[in-house]
Structures are given as structure tokens and as C-alpha cells.
Amino acid sequence: MQILTTKSELRAFHAAASGSVGLVPTMGALHDGHASLVRRAREENDTVVCSVFVNPLQFTDLGDCEDYRAYPRDLDADAALLESLGVDAVFAPSVEEMYPGGTPRVWVRTGEMGSVLEGASRPGHFDGVATVVSKLFTLVRPDRAYFGQKDAQQVAIIRRLVADLDLPLDIISAPIVRAADGVAESSRNSRLSPVEREQAVALSQALFALRDGASLDEASAQLASSPGVTVDYLTVVDPATLEPVDAQHRPALALVAAQVGPVRLIDNLVLES
Numbered sequence: 001m002q003i004l005t006t007k008s009e010l011r012a013f014h015a016a017a018s019g020s021v022g023l024v025p026t027m028g029a030l031h032d033g034h035a036s037l038v039r040r041a042r043e044e045n046d047t048v049v050c051s052v053f054v055n056p057l058q059f060t061d062l063g064d065c066e067d068y069r070a071y072p073r074d075l076d077a078d079a080a081l082l083e084s085l086g087v088d089a090v091f092a093p094s095v096e097e098m099y100p101g102g103t104p105r106v107w108v109r110t111g112e113m114g115s116v117l118e119g120a121s122r123p124g125h126f127d128g129v130a131t132v133v134s135k136l137f138t139l140v141r142p143d144r145a146y147f148g149q150k151d152a153q154q155v156a157i158i159r160r161l162v163a164d165l166d167l168p169l170d171i172i173s174a175p176i177v178r179a180a181d182g183v184a185e186s187s188r189n190s191r192l193s194p195v196e197r198e199q200a201v202a203l204s205q206a207l208f209a210l211r212d213g214a215s216l217d218e219a220s221a222q223l224a225s226s227p228g229v230t231v232d233y234l235t236v237v238d239p240a241t242l243e244p245v246d247a248q249h250r251p252a253l254a255l256v257a258a259q260v261g262p263v264r265l266i267d268n269l270v271l272e273s
Contacts, residue, residue, distance in 0.1 A: 001089065005093055063095075113160060129158075150268070193261060200229075253268060
């Protein structure tokens with residue numbers, strides 16, 4: 001496995017590669033959810049590239065914030081896992097390599113889809129995501145790119161980005177990987193204390209209640225009464241447009257965001273008919 005830190009190294013790697021290319025974009029701190037994406041990419045492509053880059057554009061104040069500084073980083077551990085999964089190359093650039101002129105002057109804007117839900121709490125976040133993802137698509141030139149359904153709003157926006165800009169690749173969304181108690185796997189879970197980790201179960205329980213027929217008011221009341229959980233939103237939307245729909249509408253997407261201890265957690269569940 002090669003570890004590439006510059007764009008020129010990535011271009012040289014791509015020039016020597018043959019067959020289909022699968023890309024798994026990540027910000028590192030890899031867990032079982034990432035591993036499931038990599039395994040699928042390995043099954044479906046001749047060459048697999050995994051990017052490891054903590055993108056400052058999608059954080060508050062372009063990364064001048066504690067959330068960005070505290071984001072877990074361990075490239076050695078990530079590389080060891082990726083090598084064991086059969087990845088061909090890891091693209092792990094510095095911020096200066098990705099943005100050599102500093103903050104870019106031209107961004108990919110995500111409009112209404114990027115200003116609701118997570119975008120309402122984190123203005124500019126999805127513009128930062130769309131900008132770095134577009135750069136990765138241009139640099140890696142994958143046939144397929146793999147994203148976790150845990151970031152459902154991100155997946156919906158990237159699907160629309162690819163469709164609206166006529167980008168020549170397929171977006172593959174892999175199911176959420178959950179722990180035995182239902183909590184969605186996340187790099188941020190490592191920052192929870194044991195007590196906070198138990199409290200985090202409330203998010204998935206609210207989603208499961210909606211799946212099982214609870215009204216949005218009932219599920220919201222259940223979540224609001226959970227100890228240690230400060231709710232941002234619990235809502236049900238159309239999976240393609242992110243526009244609100246009735247909780248009994250099917251198919252639909254239920255999404256939740258809440259603060260547990262020092263960590264903002266998100267989760268979602270596809271509600272099938």
C-alpha cells in the first residue's frame with residue numbers, strides 16, 4: 001500500500017493504475033463503519049483509494065475552533081487498518097497541499113439543501129464538504145465513491161452535486177454500522193465518557209420509535225426527557241430533497257442531532273413502507 005501526501009504523487013499513482021477506481025473519502029479516526037465502506041469498495045473495484053484529510057472548510061471559522069483542533073488524528077493507526085483491508089493507496093495531504101493559496105476563493109455552494117438541518121446549526125459546513133469532495137473527485141477520478149449513510153444529509157447533497165454537475169461517477173451509500181445497543185458508530189464516540197456513551201443510546205431509540213409507528217411528538221418527548229441529552233432536532237424528511245414530510249409518510253428519512261457531553265452526535269434511519 002502506498003501513502004501519498006501530494007497531488008503529484010496521486011496523479012502518478014492514478015496514471016499507473018488500471019481498471020475501475022473506488023474512492024472512500026474520510027477524515028481519519030477510522031472505525032468499523034469506515035471499514036465496511038472499504039470492504040465494499042474492495043469488492044467492487046480494481047483499485048481502491050482512501051483519503052484521510054480533516055477538512056478545515058467544514059468546521060466553524062474555517063477550522064479556527066476547538067472541534068477542529070480536537071478532532072482525533074492517528075494516521076499510523078488508520079494506515080495499518082487500511083492496509084489490512086487491502087487498500088491500494090492512502091491520500092493523506094496537508095492542509096497546505098489541498099489549499100495551497102489558503103482559503104479558496106471559489107467554493108461549491110449547496111443552496112437550500114445545505115442550509116437546513118445540520119446546515120442550520122453549522123452555516124457553511126456543507127459548502128466546505130462539497131468543495132473538498134469535488135476536489136477529491138477531480139484528483140482521484142474515481143468510478144465510484146463510497147459514503148456512509150450515517151451522514152445522510154451529506155449523502156443526499158453529494159448525490160445532487162454529482163447529478164447537477166454531470167460528474168462521471170456513481171455514489172454508493174453503505175448502511176450505518178451500529179453497536180449492539182443501537183448507537184451509530186462514529187469517530188466522535190471516542191470522546192464520550194462511559195456514562196455519556198450510555199446516554200447516547202437515546203438518539204437511536206427515538207429513531208426506532210418513529211420506525212415502529214410513534215408520532216414525531218411522541219418520539220420528540222421521549223428524546224427530550226432522556227438524561228444528558230440536549231436535542232437540536234428530530235425530524236422526518238423526504239430522502240431526496242430533505243424537505244419535511246409527515247412522520248407516517250413512506251419512504252422517508254428520520255434524522256436526529258443532539259449534544260451529549262462535549263460531543264454533537266447525529267443519527268438517522270430510513271423509514272420504509
